[in-house]
Amino acid sequence: MLGFVNVFKPAGLTSVQVGVRVRKTFARLAGVKLPAGHLGTLDPMAAGVLPLGLGKATRLIPLIEDRRKSYVFTLVLGRSTTTGDATGATVTCDAVPADALMRLQEAVKTFVGVIEQVPPMVSALHHGGERLYDIARRGETVERAPRRVTVYGLNVLGYQDGVARMTLACSEGAYVRALCEDLAGALGCAGHMGALLRDASGPFVLYEARTLDEIDAAPEAALIAPERIIPFPTIVLDGRSSADFRAGRLVPLPQGAGAKHVFVRDSARTLVGVGETVGALLAPRKVFV
Incomplete structure (x- = not known):
C-alpha cells in the first residue's frame, strides 16, 4: 500500500500525533506497519492541510515540485509574545496606531516578492x-x-479592534509568525500571530x-494515488519487462x-516504481515492489 493522504489537522494536536493516528489507521487496513512522512508540518495551535505520504510513497515526496503554501491568519497588533503567537507570554504591549489599517495596507506591498526572514x-x-x-x-x-x-501574495481581508484577518501565499520555509512580527514592526508597534489556517500545501487543498474521523471511517477512500x-x-x-524493471535492469x-520521468505499473496495474527515459530505454529510478 502506498499513496498520499490530505489530512485536515485540527488545532491542538501536533503534526506527529496526527501522523501516528493516520499511520495506525492504514496499518490496520494493510495488516503491516507503514512508514509515513510529512510534506511540511504545522504548529500545534494551527489547523488545516497536512499532507502525508504513506508506505513507499514517502520516497516520492522529493519529486513533488509544487511546494507553495497558502494561509489564512490573524495579525494581532499591540502585543508581542515569547513565541510570536497567541500561546506565548506577553513581552511588550503598546498602543496600536489609529491609522493602523491604512498603514498595513501600504506595508503589505513591501513584503511581496523575495524577502529575508529571521526564523x-x-x-x-x-x-x-x-x-x-x-x-x-x-x-x-x-x-x-x-x-x-x-511571498507570492499578501492581502488584508478585514480589520477590527487591532486584529487584521489576512491571506498569504508563499514559498516553502516561510514563517507566518515571523511575518506577523515584521508587519507589526513596519507599523511601529508590537504584534503577534493569532489564529493560523493552512488552506493549501502544493497540490493539496483544504x-x-x-478529517481524522473521516479517514478512520473510510481509509481507502482517503488514499490518493501518486499520479494525482x-x-x-x-x-x-x-510481465517480463516489469520483472526486469523490479530487478533494477534497463528495459x-x-x-x-x-x-523524461514516468510512473511504471505492471499488467496487474500495481505501481512498480518510477522510471527515467534514456534514449530508447527505461531506467529504474525508484522501485517499490
Whole structure:
C-alpha cells in the first residue's frame, strides 16, 4: 500500500500525533506497519492541510515540485509574545496606531516578492545540533541567520479592534509568525500571530482534506494515488519487462512514452516504481515492489 493522504489537522494536536493516528489507521487496513512522512508540518495551535505520504510513497515526496503554501491568519497588533503567537507570554504591549489599517495596507506591498526572514526561536530548525524550539524552552535565545523566502501574495481581508484577518501565499520555509512580527514592526508597534489556517500545501487543498474521523471511517477512500499528485505519465509494462524493471535492469521503452520521468505499473496495474527515459530505454529510478 502506498499513496498520499490530505489530512485536515485540527488545532491542538501536533503534526506527529496526527501522523501516528493516520499511520495506525492504514496499518490496520494493510495488516503491516507503514512508514509515513510529512510534506511540511504545522504548529500545534494551527489547523488545516497536512499532507502525508504513506508506505513507499514517502520516497516520492522529493519529486513533488509544487511546494507553495497558502494561509489564512490573524495579525494581532499591540502585543508581542515569547513565541510570536497567541500561546506565548506577553513581552511588550503598546498602543496600536489609529491609522493602523491604512498603514498595513501600504506595508503589505513591501513584503511581496523575495524577502529575508529571521526564523523564530520556536521552530524546528537546528542550531548546534539542537532544535531551536528546544533551546527556546530553556528560555535561551540564539542568533539566527536570515533566510530568503518568496511571498507570492499578501492581502488584508478585514480589520477590527487591532486584529487584521489576512491571506498569504508563499514559498516553502516561510514563517507566518515571523511575518506577523515584521508587519507589526513596519507599523511601529508590537504584534503577534493569532489564529493560523493552512488552506493549501502544493497540490493539496483544504476543500479536499479529510478529517481524522473521516479517514478512520473510510481509509481507502482517503488514499490518493501518486499520479494525482505528481504529474508524471503512467506506462504499463508486460510481465517480463516489469520483472526486469523490479530487478533494477534497463528495459525497452514502450512506444509513445516520451516523457523524461514516468510512473511504471505492471499488467496487474500495481505501481512498480518510477522510471527515467534514456534514449530508447527505461531506467529504474525508484522501485517499490
